[in-house]
Amino acid sequence: MATPDMLYYLLFLLWFITALLVHFFIKTFLKSRSQNSLPPSPPAIPVIGHLHLIGSVLAKSFQILANRYGPLMQIRLGASTCVVASNAAVAKEIFKNQDLNFSSRPEFGSSEYFIYRGSRFVTAQYGDYWRFMKKLCMTRLLAVPQLDKFTDIRDEEKVKLVESVMGCAREGKLCDLSSELTALTNNTICRMSMSTRCSGSDNDADQIKRLVKTCLQLAGKLSLGDILGPFRIFDFSGNGNKLVGALKEYDRLVERIITEHEEKAKKGFVERERKDLMDILLEIYNDPTAELKLSKNDIKSFLLVSSFSFTLQNYVDLPHSYIYLFLQLWELLTSTICVQDIFFAGTDTSSAAMQWAMGELINSPKAFKKLRDEINTVVGPDRLVKESDVPNLPYLRAVMRETLRLHPSAPLIIRECAEDCKINGSVIKAKTRVLVNVYAVMRDPESWTNPNEFMPERFMESSEEKIGEHQMEFKGQNFRYLPFGSGRRGCPGASLAMMMMHAAVGALVQCFDWEVKDGKKVDLTQGPGFAAEMAHPPVFEFLSYRHPLLFCTVRSIRIGR
């Protein structure tokens, strides 16, 4: 027979078990409720997450998944997750309504080898340093009055581009348009920032360019090590040390260029009207009343960022294989290397856009002829198109806008959420990485008629679509058109990029006839990864050569390298 004591213990046990079960059920219920409010996500496979659903072009793969899972979805690779936004309404929520909350970019884990740690503008957290640098960009370094002082540099580099293409004709050499356009943007930005060219002479900038490329290749190889997790600290391959070595060499070189600039300034040789970006940055470095004390590392890092841009293809020495794609996706989700600094800014962005513009124009003879006719009418046959002609060339402007819509140079814009918030009915947790897929936004059939077709006319005032270029300026306030991002972190180099691109594409259309062998088309397949490069940039040969300056016929003989 049970004693009162036993009964008491039995009752206590019963109460304890019931309390445990109730606690467990409430927790599970609450967890499932909060899980339910996370953004929808495709079914994942253990360990790899969603890797099996991703094709070679990341932005396109995310676009296809978004068609199924909605404009805000969660993607996972291993233990890392990110949220992908894919339409104008969600982009507006991130870039405008909750701009402050999304004004940082993720921190970069394996940057222990980056000697300018803490001096990176493009990836800086939203705060005093970033605000100061951004203000500097917008009011001085990349402001239109400063850019206007260097119109002659951009003009000279455009003439050199035309001469170089013409040189290929004279010497019967093949013309690799992609290299020509990269040289144009590298040289232009290098001269504007440090008064030195990157190619065509054996000066420092050529060496800097080589060093930056080496650094990026080593950083790419290091990301392989990141997959080893904590074991990467052993740096088995020695790439970490090699990277530090290359960065130190870059540092010595730029230090010398800085010293030369300082000596010139001391002797009073710097013309007031001809200060390059380095002169301006040094002036602020020496200014005791400046809002924020700039360090020399800030200057070196900023110039590294804005002078050179290499996409992943350039720095990772790996074939376009699944491993390569895996690495890219890994980097995207874990941000293990400092590629975003360089990826977003600088030169390759503009040169890629010009290549796409030429590819689209060559494949669309009607658009090409319309642009040539416009230039002939406004500029005439005796001189090259120049920047001051651009306000009178609406079709040229429409061509570049349409090119950036179809082929944004930065198709996935990376931000980070500062505090828990709600978007599109879903909870986004603090520190979540958010990718705005502007490739998908700018090809959304809800926003654009025939979204995959190259139709520059849609940007003309007379267009039936009634878009009008005035509604599509580059401040990112029209959330279906975001080639330069939007909000506080929007691209500060948009004006410079447009100045370079309009004049160069205009000159290439004005001076040369381009055609593809056997009446074929330029292959407009997009390259793998999250870069926006062509998979097979065309190389051209010359058919005929008539005029010393204007009019050559150029034909693509090789589609791809």
Ligand code: HEM
């Ligand atoms: C076709 C050419 C270009 C395109 C399509 C482009 C696009 C972009 C995009 C999408 C972003 C991210 C914006 C965001 O988060 O909302 C960005 C950021 C940036 N771009 Fe550009 N860009 C181009 C050219 C340039 C040039 C020529 C420079 C300067 C020399 C430049 C400097 C920067 C910098 C410094 C940032 C980082 C801004 C920040 O984090 O606050 N870009 N760019």
